[in-house]
Amino acid sequence: MNILIINGSPRGKKGNTEIFVKHFALGIKAPCEIRCAANEGSKQLAEYSQLFDTVIIAMPMYLHAMPGIVMKIVEHMEPAEDGSQRIGFIVQSGFMESAQARYLENYLSGLAKQLNYTYLGTVIRGGSAGVSMMPENMNKKLFAQLKTLGEQFDLNGSFDKEVIKTMARPVNLSKGKCRMLQCMNRFGIGDSMFWRYMLKTNKAFDKRFDKPFRNSSGTT
Amino acid sequence: MKTVVIREFGDVAVPCQYELDLRITAPRDCTGCWSCWLKTPGRCIHKDLDAFYRAYLAADKVIILANVSKGFVSGDMKTLFDRMIPLFLPYITYKSGESMHVPRYDKYPAVEAYYQGVFSSEQEKKLYEDYIHRVFYQFHSKCDVVEPIAQFSLKEALR
Ligand SMILES: Cc1cc2nc3c(=O)[nH]c(=O)nc-3n(C[C@H](O)[C@H](O)[C@H](O)COP(=O)(O)O)c2cc1C
Numbered sequence: 001m002n003i004l005i006i007n008g009s010p011r012g013k014k015g016n017t018e019i020f021v022k023h024f025a026l027g028i029k030a031p032c033e034i035r036c037a038a039n040e041g042s043k044q045l046a047e048y049s050q051l052f053d054t055v056i057i058a059m060p061m062y063l064h065a066m067p068g069i070v071m072k073i074v075e076h077m078e079p080a081e082d083g084s085q086r087i088g089f090i091v092q093s094g095f096m097e098s099a100q101a102r103y104l105e106n107y108l109s110g111l112a113k114q115l116n117y118t119y120l121g122t123v124i125r126g127g128s129a130g131v132s133m134m135p136e137n138m139n140k141k142l143f144a145q146l147k148t149l150g151e152q153f154d155l156n157g158s159f160d161k162e163v164i165k166t167m168a169r170p171v172n173l174s175k176g177k178c179r180m181l182q183c184m185n186r187f188g189i190g191d192s193m194f195w196r197y198m199l200k201t202n203k204a205f206d207k208r209f210d211k212p213f214r215n216s217s218g219t220t
Numbered sequence: 221m222k223t224v225v226i227r228e229f230g231d232v233a234v235p236c237q238y239e240l241d242l243r244i245t246a247p248r249d250c251t252g253c254w255s256c257w258l259k260t261p262g263r264c265i266h267k268d269l270d271a272f273y274r275a276y277l278a279a280d281k282v283i284i285l286a287n288v289s290k291g292f293v294s295g296d297m298k299t300l301f302d303r304m305i306p307l308f309l310p311y312i313t314y315k316s317g318e319s320m321h322v323p324r325y326d327k328y329p330a331v332e333a334y335y336q337g338v339f340s341s342e343q344e345k346k347l348y349e350d351y352i353h354r355v356f357y358q359f360h361s362k363c364d365v366v367e368p369i370a371q372f373s374l375k376e377a378l379r
Pocket residue numbers: 009010011012014015016017018059060061062063064065092093094095096100128129130250252253254302303305
């Protein structure tokens with residue numbers, strides 16, 4: 001097995017995807033190369049990926065799907081001739097519930113078929129926008145899961161189903177949970193706390209509701 | 221009625237106030253920097269879409285003529301969607317039973333999408349249509365029409 005991992009985040013080495021990739025790769029002993037979509041031509045990277053029997057594309061979710069730069073790589077990927085190549089995906093995202101990624105997951109499994117690659121599955125982890133800013137100990141569980149995922153991948157050439165299942169939780173938000181989250185935000189203790197902190201740090205809090213492209217009435 | 225056209229194919233002129241032709245000007249890719257939320261709220265670090273943002277928000281209707289690329293929206297179209305994030309707030313609402321961004325503006329245009337291209341299965345076609353519906357649901361736009369270009373009738377669209 002020789003593995004190519006493509007980090008599909010526009011933030012490249014500074015993003016959360018990079019952290020996912022690093023911890024996953026910790027568990028892997030087989031030859032494994034990591035490349036960043038942000039620093040390379042999409043066509044080059046697509047062509048380069050043909051040299052590997054196993055390709056993993058890791059990415060942040062953007063608007064229920066892959067970032068534009070990842071789709072540009074996909075557009076340059078050619079169907080495999082002999083069907084001996086394999087492809088899997090790791091998706092991490094801001095929203096908590098992994099069900100938000102169902103469009104992407106469906107697309108990626110279909111894409112593998114289109115490309116005549118064996119589909120290895122898609123790992124989905126929500127609530128990950130803050131991973132790169134969180135203190136090490138808050139990420140402990142996640143990092144351990146990723147390493148196990150890597151070790152199992154190294155052993156079996158596939159993602160561990162149980163780990164996938166655990167990481168995907170919560171799949172949906174219950175009514176009660178939604179009410180609670182909504183309520184926490186109203187009192188400024190939910191996820192809005194994070195935005196407030198960042199906006200204040202950037203001295204942009206007063207401008208948070210700006211509407212720079214609003215058309216003043218009557219003009220075109 | 222004010223109309224904006226986002227186009228990836230064809231040359232049938234659709235009367236409109238603003239047209240974004242992705243074949244001529246591919247938008248610059250989102251860098252994921254979050255300046256549009258946390259540093260310069262509402263503004264992207266790239267300026268290439270400023271006129272588009274203004275026209276989009278002023279429009280009553282947006283007509284998208286989209287390609288099908290590897291069974292999905294094209295990379296350029298996807299980048300355009302990514303670049304529309306500045307039109308929404310970072311804040312999340314859970315009122316609909318799932319996470320969703322809060323609108324930044326009072327009003328967003330209705331959207332109709334017509335596509336050109338082939339699918340390898342009925343499932344793939346459904347996913348493509350569902351996906352576009354979903355994007356504009358997240359974008360707080362009414363989007364009733366996602367159809368093959370053959371369904372596009374000028375009169376209907378300008379009604
Ligand atoms: C343009 C844009 C669109 C996004 N869309 C979604 C989305 O639809 N759902 C979601 O859960 N998170 C979304 N996110 C959040 C990212 O997935 C999340 O912050 C991720 O951790 C970023 O990873 P990175 O640092 O590796 O780039 C979006 C972020 C950006 C910049």
